[in-house]
Amino acid sequence: MATLRRLALATLDGNWEHDHTVPSRTLYPHQWSWDSAFIAIGLAHVRPDRAWRELRTLFAAQWADGRVPHIVFNPALRVGSYFPGPEFWDSAVADAAPAAATSGLVQPPVHALAAWLVHRRAPSEASVRELRWLYPRLVAQQRYLTGQRDVGGAGLAAIVHPWESGLDNSPAWDAPMAAVPANADVMRAYRRHDTVHADAAHRPTDLDYARYVAIVAAYRGHAYTDAGLAGRHPFLVECPLVNAALGAAEHALARIAVVVGADPGPHQDRAARITRALVDRLQDPVTGAFHPRDLRTDQLIPARTVLGLMPLILPDLSTRQAEAVVAEACSARFGLAARMDRPLPSHDRTAPDFEPLRYWRGPSWMNTNWLLWRGLRTHERPDLAAGLRESMLELAATAGCHEYFHPDTGAGLGSPAFSWTASLLLDALAEE
Template identity: 35%
Template sequence: MKEQMIDKAIQVLDRNFQDGGFTIPSKGLYPFQWKWDSGFIALGFAHYDISKAKKEVETILDAQWENGFIPHIVFHNDSDTYFPGPNFHKSNLHPLASKKYRSTGMTQPPVFGFILERLYEIAKNKEDMMNFIKKQIDKVYENHVYFYENRDLNNDGLVYIYHNWESGTDNSPLWDDIWETMNPPEYTFERRDTSHVDASQRPSKREYDHYLHIIEIAKEHNYDDAKIAELSPFLVLDPLFNSVLIRSNESLIRLYESIGNNEEKVDYLKQNQLKSVQSLNSKLFHKDLGAYVHFDLRNNRQIPYICSSSFAPLYSSAPTRLIAESLAKTMLEKFGDAGRYLCASFDPTHEKFNPKKYWRGPVWINMNWILYHGLKRHGFYDLASRIKSDSLELIEKNGFFEYFDSRQSNPDADSNGYGGNNFSWTAALLIDFLK
């Protein structure tokens, strides 16, 4: 069974790999290269075709802007199956944008520090992989410098996101209260996602109006960071984004130390790391909820909901023993009912939970991978192994879907798999789980 699943996953990845040296997340639905998808995808390739793994990373990092920014989508090719495309985003408004590639002017969680380190662990030819890392690592470092120098508004080591698409958890109920503070125009545009996937499993038209409006504001100011920080109606500290940054810092520090002669960079990362960890715990850990929460900087208030991102700091060194215990307890009590697969993307005990709608409840394999490694790191072996076996069972029973219903007996559908099929990071991370 294991070998069969791996073979199928390899087929998914190989079919999604494109001539330009990058992999689409899912045919039709997502026809370009996405930043954090690309990192997870590289891990899958690394187990059977190391040159594709390296190519994937090289290609996304090649789209870096002169200020260190790495965009969330790189439009290598034209495609009319996705909206909004390059003509909407217009990354060239920013004076330091890549001259080589069209992209968006927003980013996604900074996964590449830990991706480089994991590639090194997986690679059989360590010397060859270290040479590759030496060529790429400064780009990842510059990306972290970009975050700390441009997005750390309070100089406390926590960096903001200015769009829900930067979080990766697009239509999470987390953002509903922010949408209440906005009143965007009703834009006229043609959605493409709903021609690939059942509209009831995707964000609403009104939600898209909000998404586009934030981009229009950023575009009016040529994607200038300071202006965005001043004017964007969406300005959030996200525990997932920040703990991924912290975890990637850790990897960069270890890699630079083994490369040698990079003391200044190591010092810079260590200094910021210390601040990030302290602030993550003091500002984003919510004692009563027993979980990390998001903070709405624009409206100066906590967003007191628990979602899968609330547990992501486990993947980093940030949680103290007490915090880690509290996270594991909350996950088990609220998300871990018998009869439910781990880990729903939003609190299943909350009225806003929706088991079928994208980031409003379904299980996502990339989040499960982060949580699996995080739980293991902090010594919660039973919960870790449950999250891994739940992930494998969901894929084996339903296929390589984008997201899955967490209810083991699902009264609403024959399959627990929703969204795009033959989904790249689902395939890639199954391989990484099984190898």
């Protein structure tokens, strides 16, 4: 265990960039939103001052409308060193954008949970000051997602791009993406950065990227405004992960509110409303499994992916609802058990489109397994939580702090020194 701890700490120290941590030195040289939240959780065990600085740096780039951009660009890097870079996003076209160059999208709002866990791990007068600074910004983030992004009108946040889910090329997005007009030839105008550092067979395809570019162009063309999304935007989905994180954030904010002298009641009420809406809108009444809802068709997307397991992080799921998620996780699709060789894959391994090497279409990822691990403990399944934790530790011990992993062999894929893998490894190690 000491060896794993040293590996994780060395990875985080190697990726520290004066006021934030890059996900990796090769594939991702800027600051990413939900990466920084996960990174802060691990840093709380070893570098709590850095954990708070990580969150402060990210929220210093928050937009005036409350959105937290999914990328904050490092101005010291040369133009063209990453695609899609700041010149592609052109965030200055938006009135709400900050002075810093950012993207115009968001990622799952796991930041309030991260802030609470950092404080709980190392409570101090300094951490209370940090919570006081973050609290109104976290509230603004929630207000943006439950307000301007409530396209479906039921109290859930809609994502406007697959990148906002964090699971970029998940099979969950195949059907709504197929309706996005794009030609793979459009990518000839760009130089992809990811395939320089990783095998193209492990990454999203050029056609995927052509559609990603088309969706961003549509959003950027309206200066990243959300008014009228339902009538004009080519991709609109209610995602189980994003909305489970939204509900979990309200639970965390209720705890933070007590510390900073605010009223926790409104957060508790909003958390309950989000959970009810998520169950009403995204849970299949027949199977009990959770699915994204395509707002363009108003239909649940049938793919069974790890996204559907993420509502387990919500403490106010009923016993019946939680048991349905656990049953899905324990099925042959994902393989959760009290004793297991590997963490869960990102997609149904029994599906014909399961791809064990391609990004979010099959490989195992530390962050989604960590979220499931938290959910299992929340819903009092210590047996399954222990089995999942052991498989996560064994994976890192065998392959190191890779970005993602082959779900069968455990071989490391993507970046070989990935920050959130290292950080969440530290958190799992701390629960000895």
